[in-house]
Amino acid sequence: MNDIASAPCFHCGEPVPRNLNYTVVYRDIPRPVCCAGCQSVASSIIDAGLADYYEQREQPADRAQPLPAELQERLRLYDDPALQQGFVTGDGSNGREAALLIEGISCAACIWLNERQIARVPGVREVSINYTTHRARVRWDNSKTQLSDILKAVADIGYHAQPYDRARQELVADKTRKSALFRLWVAGLSMMQVMMFTVPIYINGIEDIAPQWLRLLQWAGFMLTLPVVLYSAWPFYVSSWRDARRGRAGMDLPVSIGVLAAFAASTWTLIAGHGEVYFDSVSMFVFLLLGGRYLESRARRRAGAALDDLAGMLPAFAHRQTAPDYAQIEEVAVIHLRPDDRVLVKPGEIIPVDGVVLQGQSSVNEALLTGESAPVSKAERHDVTAGTVNLDSPLIIKTTHVGESTRLAGIVRLLDGALAEKPRIAQVADKISGLFVAVLLGVALLTWLFWQWHDPQHALPIAIAVLVISCPCALSLATPAALTAATGHLALRGLLVSRGHTLETMTDVTDIVFDKTGTLTQGQPRLIHTAVWYGEPERAAGIAAALEAHSEHPLAHALSRETAVFATDVTNHPGGGLTGMIDGTGYTIGKLQFVAAHCAAAPPGVPADAPAGTHIWLACATKWIACFTLADSVRPEAAGAVQALQKQGYTVHLLSGDHEAAVADLAATLGIASHTASATPAGKLKVMQQLQRSGKKVMMIGDGVNDAPVLALAHVSVAMGSGVDIAQATGDAVLYDSKLDVLPMALALARKTRKVIRQNLAWALGYNLVALPLAVCGLVTPWLASLGMAASSLLVVGNALRLAAPGRLKHNKKTTADQGLA
Amino acid sequence: MESLYLLIPLSVLLVFLIGALFWWSMRSGQFDDLEGPAHRILQDDDSAHAVSSKKEIETPKTPD
Numbered sequence A: 001m002n003d004i005a006s007a008p009c010f011h012c013g014e015p016v017p018r019n020l021n022y023t024v025v026y027r028d029i030p031r032p033v034c035c036a037g038c039q040s041v042a043s044s045i046i047d048a049g050l051a052d053y054y055e056q057r058e059q060p061a062d063r064a065q066p067l068p069a070e071l072q073e074r075l076r077l078y079d080d081p082a083l084q085q086g087f088v089t090g091d092g093s094n095g096r097e098a099a100l101l102i103e104g105i106s107c108a109a110c111i112w113l114n115e116r117q118i119a120r121v122p123g124v125r126e127v128s129i130n131y132t133t134h135r136a137r138v139r140w141d142n143s144k145t146q147l148s149d150i151l152k153a154v155a156d157i158g159y160h161a162q163p164y165d166r167a168r169q170e171l172v173a174d175k176t177r178k179s180a181l182f183r184l185w186v187a188g189l190s191m192m193q194v195m196m197f198t199v200p201i202y203i204n205g206i207e208d209i210a211p212q213w214l215r216l217l218q219w220a221g222f223m224l225t226l227p228v229v230l231y232s233a234w235p236f237y238v239s240s241w242r243d244a245r246r247g248r249a250g251m252d253l254p255v256s257i258g259v260l261a262a263f264a265a266s267t268w269t270l271i272a273g274h275g276e277v278y279f280d281s282v283s284m285f286v287f288l289l290l291g292g293r294y295l296e297s298r299a300r301r302r303a304g305a306a307l308d309d310l311a312g313m314l315p316a317f318a319h320r321q322t323a324p325d326y327a328q329i330e331e332v333a334v335i336h337l338r339p340d341d342r343v344l345v346k347p348g349e350i351i352p353v354d355g356v357v358l359q360g361q362s363s364v365n366e367a368l369l370t371g372e373s374a375p376v377s378k379a380e381r382h383d384v385t386a387g388t389v390n391l392d393s394p395l396i397i398k399t400t401h402v403g404e405s406t407r408l409a410g411i412v413r414l415l416d417g418a419l420a421e422k423p424r425i426a427q428v429a430d431k432i433s434g435l436f437v438a439v440l441l442g443v444a445l446l447t448w449l450f451w452q453w454h455d456p457q458h459a460l461p462i463a464i465a466v467l468v469i470s471c472p473c474a475l476s477l478a479t480p481a482a483l484t485a486a487t488g489h490l491a492l493r494g495l496l497v498s499r500g501h502t503l504e505t506m507t508d509v510t511d512i513v514f515d516k517t518g519t520l521t522q523g524q525p526r527l528i529h530t531a532v533w534y535g536e537p538e539r540a541a542g543i544a545a546a547l548e549a550h551s552e553h554p555l556a557h558a559l560s561r562e563t564a565v566f567a568t569d570v571t572n573h574p575g576g577g578l579t580g581m582i583d584g585t586g587y588t589i590g591k592l593q594f595v596a597a598h599c600a601a602a603p604p605g606v607p608a609d610a611p612a613g614t615h616i617w618l619a620c621a622t623k624w625i626a627c628f629t630l631a632d633s634v635r636p637e638a639a640g641a642v643q644a645l646q647k648q649g650y651t652v653h654l655l656s657g658d659h660e661a662a663v664a665d666l667a668a669t670l671g672i673a674s675h676t677a678s679a680t681p682a683g684k685l686k687v688m689q690q691l692q693r694s695g696k697k698v699m700m701i702g703d704g705v706n707d708a709p710v711l712a713l714a715h716v717s718v719a720m721g722s723g724v725d726i727a728q729a730t731g732d733a734v735l736y737d738s739k740l741d742v743l744p745m746a747l748a749l750a751r752k753t754r755k756v757i758r759q760n761l762a763w764a765l766g767y768n769l770v771a772l773p774l775a776v777c778g779l780v781t782p783w784l785a786s787l788g789m790a791a792s793s794l795l796v797v798g799n800a801l802r803l804a805a806p807g808r809l810k811h812n813k814k815t816t817a818d819q820g821l822a
Numbered sequence B: 001m002e003s004l005y006l007l008i009p010l011s012v013l014l015v016f017l018i019g020a021l022f023w024w025s026m027r028s029g030q031f032d033d034l035e036g037p038a039h040r041i042l043q044d045d046d047s048a049h050a051v052s053s054k055k056e057i058e059t060p061k062t063p064d
Helices: A034-045 A052-056 A069-077 A109-121 A147-156 A166-202 A212-234 A234-245 A252-272 A280-305 A308-315 A405-417 A425-454 A456-470 A473-493 A502-506 A514-520 A535-550 A554-559 A592-598 A638-647 A660-670 A681-691 A705-713 A742-776 A783-803 A809-814 B004-027 B036-040 B051-056
Strands: A004-008 A016-017 A023-027 A029-033 A088-090 A094-105 A124-129 A133-140 A158-163 A319-323 A329-333 A342-346 A354-359 A362-365 A374-376 A395-401 A495-497 A509-514 A521-532 A568-573 A577-582 A585-590 A614-620 A624-634 A651-655 A674-676 A698-702 A716-722 A734-737
Touching: A023 A034, A029 A034, A034 A147, A034 A158, A034 A783, A052 A109, A069 A147, A069 A329, A094 A374, A094 A509, A109 A124, A109 A133, A109 A147, A109 A638, A109 B036, A133 A147, A147 A342, A166 A212, A166 A234, A212 A234, A212 A252, A212 B004, A234 A252, A252 A456, A252 A681, A280 A783, A308 A681, A319 A405, A395 A674, A425 A456, A425 A651, A456 A742, A456 A783, A473 A495, A473 A742, A473 A783, A502 A716, A502 A742, A509 A514, A509 A681, A514 A521, A514 A651, A514 A660, A521 A554, A535 A554, A535 A577, A535 A614, A535 A624, A577 A592, A585 A592, A585 A742, A592 A614, A624 A638, A624 A660, A638 A651, A638 A660, A651 A660, A660 A674, A674 A681, A681 A698, A681 A705, A698 A705, A705 A716, A734 A742, A734 B004, A742 A783
Parallel strands: A509 A651, A509 A698, A651 A674, A698 A716, A716 A734
Antiparallel strands: A004 A016, A023 A029, A088 A094, A094 A133, A094 A158, A124 A133, A319 A329, A319 A342, A342 A395, A354 A395, A362 A374, A495 A734, A521 A624, A568 A577, A577 A585, A585 A614, A614 A624
């Protein structure tokens, strides 16, 4: 340990090996840094006069990679106007504006630093970075500077800026959100003020107020309701017009009629100079409805936001081998690649297209698609998928699919469609209210006709009372309010519901199927046992770490640790292991066969006390040194979650592609009776079909697209959120911090949600059945009608709010799954 | 009581004024980033453009 310098890297906070001597001068004192990348970045920052960053930041930066020359070349490509088309807007002359997504931001100081740095580029007119989304909006003068200069400035200080080409889409969403918020605001403001003008009338009775004051109050109410009717309620008119043209009576139709009729009648009363007005009811009604919808759309957007960046996962550029002899390599934008192009993918790079390997042998991390962290080895004629990472050695790929036709793009589309879905129960409510509307309109018309004949003076007020008292406010709020509250509650606890039907279907679930790797287990191998034959265990671990520091293999991460040992001449042998020199001695680490080929001594057997798992061997030329056993560890909360689910009466299954021993072992540990091992995706499908044929409703929890068919087949699917973005796209819900103990709570909440929705619908229907006849008979005074309508809506919303989180996050963390819901 | 003739129209005006203010603040992006301004106020150099003064310190980079 004494070989490690006492201070960590000044820039990234990682330990600095002693035998390195990189420093930067900060406030006149040389500070140690861990690598040339960090040094270059730190000195860029200090030289730019932005040293304050180091005082303001709350976390050390990411370790900086040295900026390769080819990256600069690549950034130049961004100046291509054809490429810029997607994300840059111009003002006709030289002004340009682009949206960039900046990666690596961890705290406020990073934002400050990036803003200063970009602003320093000559020609940049304006830059602002959003703290929440990490998106930068940059405006610059194209005659003075190029986009690549800006990107390079960001790269210089160790961050990575990439064009954000969904910006336009977002702009539209943003506009919609803003106008929804403003409509809500107008209605709320108007509601409060109109109520103030109406309260005196309600308190004193309409006869006791002198006519001139009454008129004044009513005219004020009219003025304030006008914007609500003309502006806030606009979406209802649009939507009911759309429904009406398709010959349906949607929930928005009675809303529109209610609003317009009440407003028109009140205005008529006002002009005629006698009778009651309903302005307060109109604005209150619109406000409550808009509020419910705004909350619902917000919850939906939040569910979508976690998955939004999928499209940005592909690299922007690729190395294309140019015909005819494929000797030359040129940098091209990925959007310019065509099928049958030959693309070189270097180790550590993301594969930009779907394709077939033409040359090379390497391992590819497909965790993105399959959820399995173990790399898959790829050789000639194997298929590779866009978005996966090439790990070991260069591959030459023939492109088969690009852009919108890749699997990744397909999944993104799937997701977009799913987010637009409407819950089935909401559709049912829509239908009920459609029927309700027809009945209501008929009743109102008949009432008006009857009273017209019987007592013409009261005909209109009574018909309006019928419309107001029975406005399907409660009915149309009942479902969305409950779903929104429940969705919000789950989001707070860590479960994002992304499909409309999820909560509803969860209530019918009888069986729960878990995937193993990455779901019940952490999905990352960890060192669980070390056997050492030669030398100190500490030294052996140091050697292993020094060698594995040169590998990106997931198994290597399990062995990496702080070490003072420094390896040179390290060679990566894909599929075998690593060789390298340490202090003049050659070492080999990796699979048994590979190491045995490099070591003269006879290989020792697997140590007797080593548990099951993956064994990694370490040897020098003459001696076997150590055997490390790596295994996946079970999530700490898995056992509790499984027990809680079984207690709730669900049958729990374990379904895994892993080998029998590991699966049986885990099933025994967690107390799961039914388990299936060595299942291929097709095998998993079969198990699922069998379960469903026997009448079970199944919820599947998995973490990858290898589970995709099963996830799709399951009645409800939950994807784990641990790092694997693309897997989440297939789930009905995403467990974004991968805490399994949310599941029992979610299932209980789903049942409660259904109960609340039913209560709400029952109340709404019951209320209308009682109130409507009373109104028809002319027994309901207008103020009672609007009060009844408002009280009914509030009751429904209040009931739904029981589903919202009882406390804020602080309390939630303490609540265990069992006591989450009584 | 006659003051009501003034006060009620005034209150209506006030409501419209508040609405306009909200519209303006929303349009000018005050609801876009609810976190940033809280951080920015703590930073000494809080204008993204006043950076030229510190530029003179710039020295050539000397990576070893």
